[in-house]
Amino acid sequence: DAEITQSPRHKITETGRQVTLACHQTWNHNNMFWYRQDLGHGLRLIHYSYGVQDTNKGEVSDGYSVSRSNTEDLPLTLESAASSQTSVYFCASSALAGGIGTGELFFGEGSRLTVL
């Protein structure tokens, strides 16, 4: 079965370190998204991509970067981790832009990041 996997599922790091969260999907979807989920804020869009070599900033992109070198992967990098980036990060993919109808968003299980 097709799926979307995130790794690591849990990570503890120190302030200032670079961190990369991996996202790999086997749906062959063109569109991929990174969200963070925090109490009181819900899901907030960090970056998204409509295809290979395409990346776009979302609502809360400061301090994050992504690159899309193939269809399956969209790694999220925190260049210099800050305590404010402690959160649960979700990767998602969709066949249609925005995931409408049959192009729904398929989410991974999440990566829980703690920055000390």
Place this chain on the structure above:
Amino acid sequence: QKEVEQDPGPLSVPEGAIVSLNCTYSNSAFQYFMWYRQYSRKGPELLMYTYSSGNKEDGRFTAQVDKSSKYISLFIRDSQPSDSATYLCAMSHASYIPTFGRGTSLIVHP
């Protein structure tokens, strides 16, 4: 004001109750309305979607959209403990990037 407002709860109901979950929004351009369900420590999964106004029913779940009031609802009939989860509303317009509400935590106790 956030574009999508959703009361975080928690909402606690007894098994068998009818549950009403709601969201309001401010952007009149929204045309697509979705409900996602998220179990603890899992990713959200699409539960229902509706285009424009009206009702949509799927088993025990009914989604309603009132664009004139900028108000959407999800009703759960005969609620079960397995319905205990966080329910997130989401909406989008022509750009197709969905905007999510904060989610409402629902607890159905036996």
